[in-house]
Each structure stands twice: as structure tokens, then as C-alpha cells.
Amino acid sequence: MDRLQAMRVFTRIVELGSFTRAADDLSLPRATLTHTIKRLEERLGAHLLQRTTRRVRPTRDGEVYYNHCVRLLTDLDAVEADFREAAMVPKGRLRIDLASSLARNVLIPALPAFIERYPQIELDIGTSDRFIDLVQEGVDCVLRAGDLPDSTMVGRRVANLSQATVASAAYVKRHGVPQTLADLQDGHVAVNWASPTTRRTTPLEFMVGKRLREVNLPAPVTISGTEAYLACCEAGLGIAQFPRYRVERELKRGALVELLPSMPPPSFPLSVLYQSQRQLPLRLRVFIDWMAEVMGALH
Known part of the structure; x- marks a missing residue:
């Protein structure tokens, strides 16, 4: 394996923290990566990687070598990209x-x-x-x-993306159509959206003129998946807010009803x-x- 390829192997191991994951990413046998790093360390006369039961980390020499490799490979990739792009065939x-x-x-x-x-x-x-x-x-x-x-x-x-506040036709039939933000807090419920990463829930948001207003409602269900969020709203479990493109069809066929259109959520x-x-x-x-x-x- 040539030096440039050895550099690519080394940098990928450092970035992924694993010989196995790097081998999968590079579509190479793990044994090839092990042999490449051994030869590289012999040639440089330096120990580059520390292996633990959970992760592979660079040594101090490995960090210095990694930074040099990244700069060299970035420059090389940029030069090659210039030549490839001259042919104007994205591939x-x-x-x-x-x-x-x-x-x-x-x-x-x-x-x-x-x-x-x-x-x-x-x-x-x-x-x-x-x-x-x-x-x-x-x-x-x-x-x-x-x-x-x-x-x-x-x-x-x-x-x-513009957004809309919506509820199902069945929900509106049961709870009525709120006319003000105060109406929302009088017997209405929401489907809570939770961040898939932090699990933090967000309140309903409304633009009243140029002012952002937040409303927290009781919520029987908290959801972190976008399709499940819409399904809960369509099932009548509460009020929710979506990018308008996502609910246009449901609004046109009457499955969902837009609420408080004069106070839309902020754009997304x-x-x-x-x-x-x-x-x-x-x-x-x-x-x-x-x-x-x-x-x-x-x-």
C-alpha cells in the first residue's frame, strides 16, 4: 500500500476510533489496516495509535501526524478535484x-x-x-x-418554510375552534413534539404581529418522530404545528383544520x-x- 493510501487509512482510523469501523468504511479487510499501520509506524519510527477495549486513540505523535495528513490530503483532494471538474462530469x-x-x-x-x-x-x-x-x-x-x-x-x-397550526376535524368537533391564544388555554390540548436528540419538548409558537408568543398546553402524548407526530394529530389527540407543505393535502381534503391563521408559527x-x-x-x-x-x- 502506497504512502498516500496509508495516510488515508490512518486518518480514517483516528476519525472513527476503530479499526473495524474504518475497514468497513474503506471496504478493506481489517488485517490490511493492521498491517498498514504497523508498516507506517515502522517507517516513521513512532507509535501512532493507542488501543483500548472500547476505542482507538492517537498518541501525541499520532495527533501531530494526523494533523499533517489532513492538510496534505485536503490539498491533494483539492488539486484532483480541479482536474476532475475540468471535465464537468459530476460523478x-x-x-x-x-x-x-x-x-x-x-x-x-x-x-x-x-x-x-x-x-x-x-x-x-x-x-x-x-x-x-x-x-x-x-x-x-x-x-x-x-x-x-x-x-x-x-x-x-x-x-x-411557512408553518401552520392544525388539528383534526374530529378534534375541532369535540373542542371547538379557538379564536384567541387565551381560548387555547381553556380546555385545549396539544401533541407535544420532543427533539429526537435531547428529548426536550417545545411549546406551540405564534407570531402576533412581530412578537413571538409561546403557549404550553397539556399533552396526552409526546412524540419525536415526524410521521408519528402527524398521525397523532390526525387521530385527534391534540393541536400540532407543521411546515405548511406537509399538511396541504390534509387541509384541502378536510382531514385537518387550520387554527389561528392570522397568528401563524414562525417560519422554519x-x-x-x-x-x-x-x-x-x-x-x-x-x-x-x-x-x-x-x-x-x-x-
Whole structure:
């Protein structure tokens, strides 16, 4: 194995903290990685990795060597990307993770057009609403809704989605239609949304003019999955808030009723997160541009 490949093997082991996970990620036998690191340490005359029962960590020399490797490999990747992009043929494999509701209802239905436009890009798609460590999990980018957490990742805003407060027709028949925020707190209940990562619940939010008002209601159910959240609302378990694109069909056919439309929830930011790189691979750049195009068409 040549030196550059050995550097890639070493950096991936450090980033994933495991020979086994790095071998799976690189599609190489674990024995190959073990032999590569042994030869690398012999050539450098330094001990690079510390192995424990749970994790592999770099030694002090390993940390210094890792930082040098990252800089060298980033420069090399940038140079190679320049030459590849000269041919203007985006190609290669992309690992992406999409918020499950957005994937199912917006992006996956639009994928045939992307694949037709870029037939040499291979997509490996995961769907979840949890926090993703791009480096640890080998993911190129994620699409997430809501405010961005503090992160070393780069975020690109691709849309601001309008939202609606809704309840099922059966719920409205039982509890009536609130006309004010005070009415909400007089016998109404909500379906609580909990963050999949922190399990923290969020109140209902309303824009009254330019002022944000929060309302906490009793909730018989707390949910952290987007599809289950909608199902609970449709089942009449309480009031909920959604991006408008997600409930347009249900509103048109009368399964859901919009409440307090003059005081909508604040718009919902939608962003793509990816690792900070000197130059994005062309395949990732065109995919992000395509997502911005698709999501920008939503209201």
C-alpha cells in the first residue's frame, strides 16, 4: 500500500476510533489496516495509535501526524478535484442523510430528475431526525430543519418554510375552534413534539404581529418522530404545528383544520450541513444546489 493510501487509512482510523469501523468504511479487510499501520509506524519510527477495549486513540505523535495528513490530503483532494471538474462530469458516491419527512414527501419524489441530470452520481441515502456526526459516520451532508446547533460544520440555508397550526376535524368537533391564544388555554390540548436528540419538548409558537408568543398546553402524548407526530394529530389527540407543505393535502381534503391563521408559527429554516473543506467535490456541490432548487420551490 502506497504512502498516500496509508495516510488515508490512518486518518480514517483516528476519525472513527476503530479499526473495524474504518475497514468497513474503506471496504478493506481489517488485517490490511493492521498491517498498514504497523508498516507506517515502522517507517516513521513512532507509535501512532493507542488501543483500548472500547476505542482507538492517537498518541501525541499520532495527533501531530494526523494533523499533517489532513492538510496534505485536503490539498491533494483539492488539486484532483480541479482536474476532475475540468471535465464537468459530476460523478462518484455521495452519502447523505435527510430528515425523514422531507425525504419521503419532497426530495425522493424529485430524485428521478436529479438522477437523469447526473447519471454518474451514486446516492447512498439515510433518513432520520437525529443528530449525525458527519466525520464519525462517513456522511457527506445532511439536510435538517430548525435552527442550526453550534457546530464545526458549514451550514447553507436552502429554504424558509411557512408553518401552520392544525388539528383534526374530529378534534375541532369535540373542542371547538379557538379564536384567541387565551381560548387555547381553556380546555385545549396539544401533541407535544420532543427533539429526537435531547428529548426536550417545545411549546406551540405564534407570531402576533412581530412578537413571538409561546403557549404550553397539556399533552396526552409526546412524540419525536415526524410521521408519528402527524398521525397523532390526525387521530385527534391534540393541536400540532407543521411546515405548511406537509399538511396541504390534509387541509384541502378536510382531514385537518387550520387554527389561528392570522397568528401563524414562525417560519422554519431549512439547511444543508457539510464538513468544512477548502473545495467541495463537484458531486456534493451539484447535489446541494439541486436541494436548494427543490426546497426553494416550497412555501
